[in-house]
Amino acid sequence: MAFRILHRQNNLIKSLICRNQSSAPLSAFEIQHKTPVIRKQTPIPVALYGGRNAVTMLPGGGIGPELMSYVREVFKCAGAPVDFEVIDIDPTEETKQFEYALTSIKRNGVAIKGNIETKSETTGVLSRNVAIRNELDLYINVVHCKSFPGVPARQSNVDVMIIRQNTEGEYAMLEHESVHGVVESMKVVTESNSERVARYAFEFAKRHGRKKVTTIHKANIMKISDGLFLDTAKRVALEYPEIEHNDMIIDNCCMQLVSSPQQFDVMMMTNLYGSVVSNVACGLIGGAGLLSGRNYGDHYAIFEPGTRNTGTAIAGKNIANPIAMLSASVDMLEHLGHQLHADLIRGAMSKTISEDRIHTPDLGGTAKSTDVVQRIIDHIYKSDIRPCI
Numbered sequence: 001m002a003f004r005i006l007h008r009q010n011n012l013i014k015s016l017i018c019r020n021q022s023s024a025p026l027s028a029f030e031i032q033h034k035t036p037v038i039r040k041q042t043p044i045p046v047a048l049y050g051g052r053n054a055v056t057m058l059p060g061g062g063i064g065p066e067l068m069s070y071v072r073e074v075f076k077c078a079g080a081p082v083d084f085e086v087i088d089i090d091p092t093e094e095t096k097q098f099e100y101a102l103t104s105i106k107r108n109g110v111a112i113k114g115n116i117e118t119k120s121e122t123t124g125v126l127s128r129n130v131a132i133r134n135e136l137d138l139y140i141n142v143v144h145c146k147s148f149p150g151v152p153a154r155q156s157n158v159d160v161m162i163i164r165q166n167t168e169g170e171y172a173m174l175e176h177e178s179v180h181g182v183v184e185s186m187k188v189v190t191e192s193n194s195e196r197v198a199r200y201a202f203e204f205a206k207r208h209g210r211k212k213v214t215t216i217h218k219a220n221i222m223k224i225s226d227g228l229f230l231d232t233a234k235r236v237a238l239e240y241p242e243i244e245h246n247d248m249i250i251d252n253c254c255m256q257l258v259s260s261p262q263q264f265d266v267m268m269m270t271n272l273y274g275s276v277v278s279n280v281a282c283g284l285i286g287g288a289g290l291l292s293g294r295n296y297g298d299h300y301a302i303f304e305p306g307t308r309n310t311g312t313a314i315a316g317k318n319i320a321n322p323i324a325m326l327s328a329s330v331d332m333l334e335h336l337g338h339q340l341h342a343d344l345i346r347g348a349m350s351k352t353i354s355e356d357r358i359h360t361p362d363l364g365g366t367a368k369s370t371d372v373v374q375r376i377i378d379h380i381y382k383s384d385i386r387p388c389i
Helices: 002-021 028-033 064-078 096-108 128-135 191-207 225-237 250-259 271-285 323-336 339-355 369-382
Strands: 052-058 082-086 110-113 140-146 159-165 169-179 182-188 212-217 244-249 266-269 292-296 301-305
Touching: 052 064, 052 096, 052 323, 064 082, 064 110, 064 323, 064 339, 064 369, 082 323, 096 110, 096 128, 110 323, 140 191, 140 271, 159 191, 159 271, 169 271, 191 212, 191 225, 191 266, 212 225, 212 250, 212 271, 225 244, 244 250, 250 271, 266 271, 292 323, 301 323, 323 339, 339 369
Parallel strands: 052 082, 052 110, 110 301, 159 266, 212 244, 212 266
Antiparallel strands: 140 159, 140 292, 169 182, 292 301
Protein backbone atom coordinates (compact mmCIF):
# COMPACT_ATOMS: atom_id res chain seq x y z
CA MET A 1 0.00 0.00 0.00
CA ALA A 2 2.80 2.42 0.96
CA PHE A 3 4.60 1.56 -2.30
CA ARG A 4 1.51 2.43 -4.39
CA ILE A 5 1.13 5.80 -2.59
CA LEU A 6 4.81 6.62 -3.13
CA HIS A 7 4.52 5.62 -6.80
CA ARG A 8 1.53 7.94 -7.30
CA GLN A 9 3.40 10.80 -5.58
CA ASN A 10 6.43 10.31 -7.85
CA ASN A 11 4.21 10.38 -10.94
CA LEU A 12 2.55 13.58 -9.73
CA ILE A 13 5.92 15.25 -9.16
CA LYS A 14 7.11 14.23 -12.64
CA SER A 15 3.90 15.62 -14.14
CA LEU A 16 4.36 18.97 -12.39
CA ILE A 17 8.01 19.18 -13.48
CA CYS A 18 7.09 18.49 -17.11
CA ARG A 19 4.33 21.09 -16.96
CA ASN A 20 6.68 23.72 -15.53
CA GLN A 21 9.31 22.97 -18.18
CA SER A 22 6.81 23.26 -21.02
CA SER A 23 7.33 26.29 -23.26
CA ALA A 24 3.70 26.39 -24.40
CA PRO A 25 2.27 29.93 -23.92
CA LEU A 26 -0.57 30.55 -21.52
CA SER A 27 -4.01 30.63 -23.08
CA ALA A 28 -6.05 33.84 -22.93
CA PHE A 29 -8.23 32.21 -20.27
CA GLU A 30 -5.19 31.32 -18.13
CA ILE A 31 -3.81 34.85 -18.45
CA GLN A 32 -7.20 36.28 -17.56
CA HIS A 33 -7.67 34.29 -14.39
CA LYS A 34 -4.28 33.38 -13.01
CA THR A 35 -3.66 34.63 -9.49
CA PRO A 36 -1.62 37.86 -9.65
CA VAL A 37 1.74 37.80 -7.93
CA ILE A 38 1.98 40.37 -5.14
CA ARG A 39 5.43 41.80 -5.78
CA LYS A 40 7.57 44.08 -3.66
CA GLN A 41 7.13 47.61 -4.93
CA THR A 42 10.14 48.79 -6.94
CA PRO A 43 10.70 51.64 -9.40
CA ILE A 44 9.15 50.89 -12.79
CA PRO A 45 11.97 50.28 -15.30
CA VAL A 46 11.85 52.02 -18.65
CA ALA A 47 13.83 51.25 -21.77
CA LEU A 48 16.25 54.05 -22.63
CA TYR A 49 18.50 54.01 -25.68
CA GLY A 50 20.82 56.92 -26.48
CA GLY A 51 18.76 59.27 -24.33
CA ARG A 52 15.49 58.25 -25.99
CA ASN A 53 12.73 56.14 -24.50
CA ALA A 54 11.22 53.17 -26.30
CA VAL A 55 7.47 52.99 -25.72
CA THR A 56 4.98 50.35 -26.87
CA MET A 57 2.04 51.82 -28.79
CA LEU A 58 -1.18 49.78 -29.11
CA PRO A 59 -3.57 51.79 -31.34
CA GLY A 60 -6.56 49.50 -30.67
CA GLY A 61 -9.80 49.81 -32.62
CA GLY A 62 -12.23 52.56 -33.59
CA ILE A 63 -10.66 56.01 -33.36
CA GLY A 64 -7.50 54.64 -31.75
CA PRO A 65 -5.29 54.54 -34.88
CA GLU A 66 -6.07 58.12 -35.93
CA LEU A 67 -5.57 59.44 -32.38
CA MET A 68 -2.19 57.70 -32.20
CA SER A 69 -1.15 59.34 -35.46
CA TYR A 70 -1.83 62.72 -33.80
CA VAL A 71 0.32 61.74 -30.82
CA ARG A 72 3.24 60.88 -33.10
CA GLU A 73 2.80 64.12 -35.04
CA VAL A 74 2.73 66.29 -31.91
CA PHE A 75 5.70 64.45 -30.37
CA LYS A 76 7.71 65.02 -33.54
CA CYS A 77 6.97 68.75 -33.51
CA ALA A 78 7.79 69.02 -29.80
CA GLY A 79 10.99 67.04 -30.14
CA ALA A 80 9.88 64.54 -27.48
CA PRO A 81 12.65 61.92 -27.07
CA VAL A 82 10.36 58.92 -27.53
CA ASP A 83 10.39 56.17 -30.16
CA PHE A 84 7.20 54.14 -30.55
CA GLU A 85 7.01 50.41 -31.17
CA VAL A 86 3.60 50.13 -32.84
CA ILE A 87 1.72 46.83 -32.46
CA ASP A 88 -1.77 46.24 -33.83
CA ILE A 89 -3.72 43.56 -31.98
CA ASP A 90 -6.44 41.80 -33.93
CA PRO A 91 -9.21 41.04 -31.38
CA THR A 92 -10.21 37.93 -33.34
CA GLU A 93 -6.65 36.52 -33.36
CA GLU A 94 -5.82 33.95 -30.71
CA THR A 95 -2.56 34.70 -28.88
CA LYS A 96 0.37 35.52 -31.21
CA GLN A 97 -0.04 39.31 -31.48
CA PHE A 98 -1.22 39.53 -27.90
CA GLU A 99 1.84 37.69 -26.60
CA TYR A 100 4.10 39.90 -28.71
CA ALA A 101 2.44 43.02 -27.28
CA LEU A 102 3.02 41.76 -23.73
CA THR A 103 6.66 41.02 -24.53
CA SER A 104 7.10 44.53 -25.93
CA ILE A 105 5.56 46.18 -22.85
CA LYS A 106 7.72 44.07 -20.54
CA ARG A 107 10.79 45.07 -22.54
CA ASN A 108 9.97 48.79 -22.67
CA GLY A 109 8.25 49.14 -19.29
CA VAL A 110 5.77 51.71 -20.62
CA ALA A 111 2.95 51.70 -23.18
CA ILE A 112 0.25 53.96 -24.57
CA LYS A 113 -2.90 52.31 -25.87
CA GLY A 114 -6.31 52.78 -27.36
CA ASN A 115 -9.21 50.51 -26.54
CA ILE A 116 -8.82 47.07 -28.09
CA GLU A 117 -12.29 46.17 -29.29
CA THR A 118 -13.77 42.83 -28.27
CA LYS A 119 -15.93 42.04 -31.28
CA SER A 120 -17.57 38.92 -29.93
CA GLU A 121 -19.91 38.12 -27.04
CA THR A 122 -18.92 34.45 -27.19
CA THR A 123 -17.70 33.25 -23.79
CA GLY A 124 -14.47 31.90 -25.29
CA VAL A 125 -13.42 35.30 -26.67
CA LEU A 126 -11.99 37.31 -23.78
CA SER A 127 -11.19 40.99 -23.46
CA ARG A 128 -7.59 41.77 -24.40
CA ASN A 129 -7.82 45.00 -22.38
CA VAL A 130 -8.62 43.12 -19.17
CA ALA A 131 -6.08 40.40 -19.95
CA ILE A 132 -3.27 42.97 -20.41
CA ARG A 133 -4.04 44.55 -17.04
CA ASN A 134 -4.16 41.17 -15.33
CA GLU A 135 -1.04 39.74 -16.94
CA LEU A 136 1.03 42.85 -16.10
CA ASP A 137 -0.60 43.19 -12.66
CA LEU A 138 -1.63 46.79 -13.34
CA TYR A 139 -3.67 46.93 -10.15
CA ILE A 140 -4.26 50.71 -10.09
CA ASN A 141 -6.13 52.96 -12.52
CA VAL A 142 -6.04 56.72 -11.94
CA VAL A 143 -8.25 59.30 -13.66
CA HIS A 144 -7.90 62.99 -12.84
CA CYS A 145 -11.29 64.64 -13.42
CA LYS A 146 -10.54 68.34 -13.57
CA SER A 147 -12.63 71.08 -15.18
CA PHE A 148 -11.32 72.79 -18.32
CA PRO A 149 -11.78 76.58 -18.45
CA GLY A 150 -13.71 77.57 -21.55
CA VAL A 151 -15.32 74.16 -22.05
CA PRO A 152 -19.13 74.06 -21.68
CA ALA A 153 -19.94 71.61 -18.88
CA ARG A 154 -22.67 70.63 -16.45
CA GLN A 155 -20.41 71.37 -13.49
CA SER A 156 -17.48 73.71 -12.88
CA ASN A 157 -14.57 73.79 -10.43
CA VAL A 158 -14.34 69.99 -10.37
CA ASP A 159 -10.99 68.52 -9.28
CA VAL A 160 -11.36 64.86 -8.30
CA MET A 161 -8.87 61.99 -8.38
CA ILE A 162 -10.55 58.63 -9.07
CA ILE A 163 -8.41 55.67 -7.97
CA ARG A 164 -9.78 52.34 -9.10
CA GLN A 165 -8.85 48.75 -8.37
CA ASN A 166 -7.98 47.47 -11.81
CA THR A 167 -7.70 43.68 -11.89
CA GLU A 168 -10.53 41.99 -10.00
CA GLY A 169 -14.09 42.60 -8.79
CA GLU A 170 -16.74 41.84 -11.40
CA TYR A 171 -13.99 42.01 -14.04
CA ALA A 172 -12.72 38.64 -12.84
CA MET A 173 -15.05 37.35 -15.60
CA LEU A 174 -15.77 34.11 -13.76
CA GLU A 175 -19.26 33.09 -14.89
CA HIS A 176 -21.13 29.86 -15.34
CA GLU A 177 -24.65 28.62 -15.97
CA SER A 178 -25.46 26.52 -12.91
CA VAL A 179 -28.71 25.24 -14.44
CA HIS A 180 -30.38 26.18 -17.69
CA GLY A 181 -31.46 29.82 -17.56
CA VAL A 182 -29.58 30.61 -14.34
CA VAL A 183 -26.19 32.32 -14.67
CA GLU A 184 -23.91 33.00 -11.73
CA SER A 185 -21.14 35.61 -11.93
CA MET A 186 -18.40 35.70 -9.33
CA LYS A 187 -17.13 38.97 -7.86
CA VAL A 188 -13.57 38.60 -6.56
CA VAL A 189 -12.26 40.90 -3.82
CA THR A 190 -9.00 40.09 -2.06
CA GLU A 191 -7.54 41.69 1.03
CA SER A 192 -4.09 42.00 -0.57
CA ASN A 193 -5.33 43.96 -3.59
CA SER A 194 -7.72 46.02 -1.49
CA GLU A 195 -4.83 47.05 0.73
CA ARG A 196 -2.66 47.97 -2.24
CA VAL A 197 -5.38 50.24 -3.59
CA ALA A 198 -6.09 51.84 -0.21
CA ARG A 199 -2.44 52.45 0.49
CA TYR A 200 -1.92 53.94 -2.96
CA ALA A 201 -4.90 56.28 -2.46
CA PHE A 202 -3.71 57.55 0.92
CA GLU A 203 -0.10 57.89 -0.20
CA PHE A 204 -1.28 59.80 -3.26
CA ALA A 205 -3.33 62.13 -1.08
CA LYS A 206 -0.36 62.66 1.25
CA ARG A 207 2.11 63.41 -1.56
CA HIS A 208 -0.19 65.78 -3.44
CA GLY A 209 -1.66 67.70 -0.51
CA ARG A 210 -5.13 66.21 -0.83
CA LYS A 211 -7.25 66.37 2.31
CA LYS A 212 -9.86 63.62 2.01
CA VAL A 213 -10.24 60.07 0.70
CA THR A 214 -13.73 58.64 0.07
CA THR A 215 -14.20 54.88 -0.27
CA ILE A 216 -17.04 53.94 -2.62
CA HIS A 217 -18.77 50.61 -1.98
CA LYS A 218 -21.99 48.61 -1.72
CA ALA A 219 -21.20 46.93 1.58
CA ASN A 220 -24.80 47.31 2.76
CA ILE A 221 -25.76 44.59 0.25
CA MET A 222 -22.50 42.81 -0.64
CA LYS A 223 -21.50 42.55 2.99
CA ILE A 224 -18.59 40.14 2.57
CA SER A 225 -16.93 41.28 -0.70
CA ASP A 226 -17.46 45.04 -0.51
CA GLY A 227 -17.34 44.69 3.27
CA LEU A 228 -13.77 43.42 2.97
CA PHE A 229 -12.82 46.32 0.69
CA LEU A 230 -14.35 48.87 3.06
CA ASP A 231 -12.88 47.32 6.21
CA THR A 232 -9.43 47.27 4.61
CA ALA A 233 -9.74 50.94 3.65
CA LYS A 234 -10.73 51.86 7.21
CA ARG A 235 -7.78 49.94 8.63
CA VAL A 236 -5.29 51.64 6.29
CA ALA A 237 -6.89 55.04 6.99
CA LEU A 238 -5.85 54.75 10.65
CA GLU A 239 -2.23 55.08 9.51
CA TYR A 240 -2.97 58.49 7.97
CA PRO A 241 -4.66 60.53 10.71
CA GLU A 242 -3.94 63.79 8.88
CA ILE A 243 -6.19 62.73 5.98
CA GLU A 244 -9.96 62.64 6.43
CA HIS A 245 -11.62 59.36 5.44
CA ASN A 246 -15.29 58.72 4.75
CA ASP A 247 -17.25 56.22 2.73
CA MET A 248 -20.29 56.35 0.46
CA ILE A 249 -22.59 53.79 -1.18
CA ILE A 250 -22.14 53.70 -4.95
CA ASP A 251 -25.71 54.68 -5.91
CA ASN A 252 -25.68 57.66 -3.55
CA CYS A 253 -22.20 58.49 -4.83
CA CYS A 254 -23.46 58.83 -8.41
CA MET A 255 -26.25 61.17 -7.28
CA GLN A 256 -23.85 63.23 -5.16
CA LEU A 257 -21.33 63.35 -7.99
CA VAL A 258 -23.91 64.78 -10.39
CA SER A 259 -25.34 67.28 -7.92
CA SER A 260 -22.25 68.34 -5.95
CA PRO A 261 -18.94 66.91 -7.25
CA GLN A 262 -16.93 69.59 -5.44
CA GLN A 263 -17.36 67.64 -2.17
CA PHE A 264 -15.01 64.92 -3.44
CA ASP A 265 -11.23 65.03 -3.37
CA VAL A 266 -9.76 61.52 -3.77
CA MET A 267 -12.14 58.63 -4.44
CA MET A 268 -11.15 54.97 -4.23
CA MET A 269 -13.29 52.04 -5.33
CA THR A 270 -13.45 48.56 -6.82
CA ASN A 271 -13.24 47.88 -10.53
CA LEU A 272 -16.81 48.15 -11.85
CA TYR A 273 -17.69 51.12 -9.65
CA GLY A 274 -14.60 52.85 -11.01
CA SER A 275 -15.80 52.36 -14.58
CA VAL A 276 -19.19 53.88 -13.73
CA VAL A 277 -17.85 56.79 -11.67
CA SER A 278 -15.15 57.69 -14.21
CA ASN A 279 -17.69 57.93 -17.01
CA VAL A 280 -20.10 59.99 -14.89
CA ALA A 281 -17.33 62.39 -13.88
CA CYS A 282 -16.08 62.75 -17.45
CA GLY A 283 -19.61 63.57 -18.57
CA LEU A 284 -19.88 66.30 -15.96
CA ILE A 285 -16.86 68.23 -17.22
CA GLY A 286 -17.32 67.89 -20.97
CA GLY A 287 -17.28 64.29 -22.13
CA ALA A 288 -15.14 61.29 -22.97
CA GLY A 289 -12.79 63.18 -25.26
CA LEU A 290 -10.96 65.16 -22.59
CA LEU A 291 -9.57 62.99 -19.80
CA SER A 292 -6.75 60.49 -19.67
CA GLY A 293 -6.25 57.39 -17.56
CA ARG A 294 -3.12 55.91 -16.01
CA ASN A 295 -2.62 52.23 -15.21
CA TYR A 296 0.12 51.35 -12.74
CA GLY A 297 1.62 48.20 -11.33
CA ASP A 298 4.87 47.61 -9.50
CA HIS A 299 6.77 47.06 -12.75
CA TYR A 300 4.85 48.52 -15.71
CA ALA A 301 2.70 51.52 -16.65
CA ILE A 302 0.14 51.96 -19.44
CA PHE A 303 -1.50 55.25 -20.44
CA GLU A 304 -4.83 55.56 -22.26
CA PRO A 305 -8.00 57.70 -22.54
CA GLY A 306 -9.86 57.88 -19.25
CA THR A 307 -13.16 56.30 -20.28
CA ARG A 308 -11.76 53.46 -22.43
CA ASN A 309 -14.23 54.08 -25.25
CA THR A 310 -13.51 52.66 -28.71
CA GLY A 311 -15.44 55.34 -30.63
CA THR A 312 -16.17 53.05 -33.56
CA ALA A 313 -19.16 55.12 -34.71
CA ILE A 314 -17.02 58.19 -35.40
CA ALA A 315 -13.88 56.46 -36.65
CA GLY A 316 -12.45 57.95 -39.85
CA LYS A 317 -14.73 61.01 -39.81
CA ASN A 318 -12.11 63.49 -38.54
CA ILE A 319 -14.35 64.57 -35.66
CA ALA A 320 -12.90 62.58 -32.72
CA ASN A 321 -11.56 64.73 -29.92
CA PRO A 322 -7.78 64.15 -29.75
CA ILE A 323 -7.34 65.73 -26.30
CA ALA A 324 -7.84 62.58 -24.20
CA MET A 325 -5.17 60.61 -26.04
CA LEU A 326 -2.81 63.58 -26.13
CA SER A 327 -3.37 64.03 -22.38
CA ALA A 328 -2.46 60.35 -21.92
CA SER A 329 0.74 60.93 -23.89
CA VAL A 330 1.60 63.92 -21.68
CA ASP A 331 1.03 61.81 -18.56
CA MET A 332 3.42 59.29 -20.12
CA LEU A 333 6.08 61.97 -20.71
CA GLU A 334 5.81 63.05 -17.07
CA HIS A 335 6.17 59.43 -15.98
CA LEU A 336 9.31 59.11 -18.12
CA GLY A 337 10.76 62.26 -16.60
CA HIS A 338 10.47 64.51 -19.67
CA GLN A 339 8.78 67.35 -17.80
CA LEU A 340 9.85 70.10 -20.21
CA HIS A 341 8.23 68.36 -23.17
CA ALA A 342 5.16 67.51 -21.09
CA ASP A 343 4.71 71.14 -20.03
CA LEU A 344 5.18 72.31 -23.61
CA ILE A 345 2.47 70.03 -25.03
CA ARG A 346 0.07 70.48 -22.11
CA GLY A 347 0.38 74.25 -22.37
CA ALA A 348 -0.35 74.15 -26.09
CA MET A 349 -3.39 71.94 -25.47
CA SER A 350 -4.69 74.29 -22.77
CA LYS A 351 -4.39 77.33 -25.03
CA THR A 352 -6.14 75.50 -27.87
CA ILE A 353 -9.07 74.27 -25.75
CA SER A 354 -9.51 77.01 -23.14
CA GLU A 355 -8.30 80.20 -24.84
CA ASP A 356 -8.78 79.64 -28.57
CA ARG A 357 -11.81 77.41 -27.92
CA ILE A 358 -11.10 75.16 -30.89
CA HIS A 359 -13.64 72.46 -30.02
CA THR A 360 -14.72 69.28 -31.76
CA PRO A 361 -18.46 68.41 -32.00
CA ASP A 362 -18.47 66.47 -28.70
CA LEU A 363 -17.77 69.80 -26.95
CA GLY A 364 -20.38 71.67 -28.97
CA GLY A 365 -17.92 73.00 -31.55
CA THR A 366 -17.46 72.54 -35.28
CA ALA A 367 -13.71 71.96 -35.49
CA LYS A 368 -12.21 68.88 -37.07
CA SER A 369 -9.76 66.66 -35.20
CA THR A 370 -6.99 67.93 -37.45
CA ASP A 371 -7.93 71.56 -36.66
CA VAL A 372 -7.32 70.93 -32.96
CA VAL A 373 -4.03 69.15 -33.61
CA GLN A 374 -2.79 71.85 -35.98
CA ARG A 375 -3.53 74.60 -33.49
CA ILE A 376 -1.66 72.67 -30.79
CA ILE A 377 1.31 72.37 -33.15
CA ASP A 378 1.14 76.09 -33.92
CA HIS A 379 1.35 76.88 -30.22
CA ILE A 380 4.29 74.49 -29.82
CA TYR A 381 6.21 76.28 -32.59
CA LYS A 382 5.45 79.68 -31.04
CA SER A 383 6.43 78.66 -27.51
CA ASP A 384 9.48 80.18 -25.84
CA ILE A 385 10.25 76.91 -24.08
CA ARG A 386 10.28 74.74 -27.19
CA PRO A 387 13.22 72.31 -26.90
CA CYS A 388 15.91 72.31 -29.56
CA ILE A 389 15.37 69.56 -32.14
